[in-house]
Amino acid sequence: MQLSEIQLRQAIVASCQNMNSLGxxxxTSGNISVRCGDKVLITPSATPYEDMTPEMIAEMPLDGEYGAWSGPLRPSTEWRFHYDILKARPDMTAVVHAHPTYCTTLAIARKPIPPVHYMIASFGGMDVRCSGYATFGTARLSELALDALQDRTACLMANxxxxxxxxxxEKAMWRAVELEAIARQYCLSMTIxxxxLLSEDDINEALAKFSDYGLKSTD
Known part of the structure; x- marks a missing residue:
């Protein structure tokens, strides 16, 4: 079922408010965007989640002037990679960005996540890559993120x-929680x-099973 714009705005606010409790x-370091027809709905910059309302969500036209936006508040400073990802990936509808502890620990060390668990297949391949570093909010950061997300549904971002x-x-949020869980497991495994690592055959078999598990569904 396709959600209306107001339902999508409400879902963005609810997801933002859930991010901290989900760990x-x-x-307010995280941000969320969702495709809505020919535009992107994105969280506003520097707005406490508890104060956020659906009306505060900014919108950016996908086919209009690059960087153009409308709304009562300016979009997130990270709007570039949200916009560029949704423009480049018509197979995806939502983008979640956050700074979870274990993912960020690995990103600080600039370590990708290898096939330590079969659930790594839920991100599209043998690993979750770590992009190169660039200053937040820049075009270069967006370019690096797009490279790391090639054929993937998740990446770490250096430092x-x-x-x-x-x-x-819902699936972008599910993947965010799952990614942090795997990052934590990987970090802990390195202490013992x-x-x-699983083999390519192991991961491919898991990926094939996921097609019947609902992870690839778009409804």
Missing amino acids: INQG HGMITLGENL GGPV
Whole structure:
């Protein structure tokens, strides 16, 4: 079922308010965007989640002037990679960005997440890549994120945080929680001698099973 614009705005606000309680963000450092027809709905800049309302969500035309926006508040400073990802990935509808502790720890060390668990397949391949570093809010950061997300639905961002994508907002949020769980497991495994990695065949088999598990559905 396709959600109306007001339902999408309400879902963005609710997801922002859930991020901290889910353990995938601190403060207002995270941001969320959702495709809505020919525009992007995106969280406003520097707005406490508890004060956010659906009317505060900014909108940006996908086919209009690059960077153009409307709304009572300016869009997130990270609007570039949200906009560029949704423009480049018509298969995806939602983008979640946050700074969860274990994902960010690995990003600080600039370590991708290898196939330590079969659930890594839910992000589209053998690993979750770590992008190169660039200053937040810049065009270069967006370029690096797009590279790291090639054929993937998640990436780490060097010395920054993470991004997850979804066919809808619910799945982008699910992937964000799952990514932080795997990052935590990977970090802990490195304290007891390091992980035993799964093979490409193992991951491909898991990916095939996910097609019947609902992870690829768009409804």
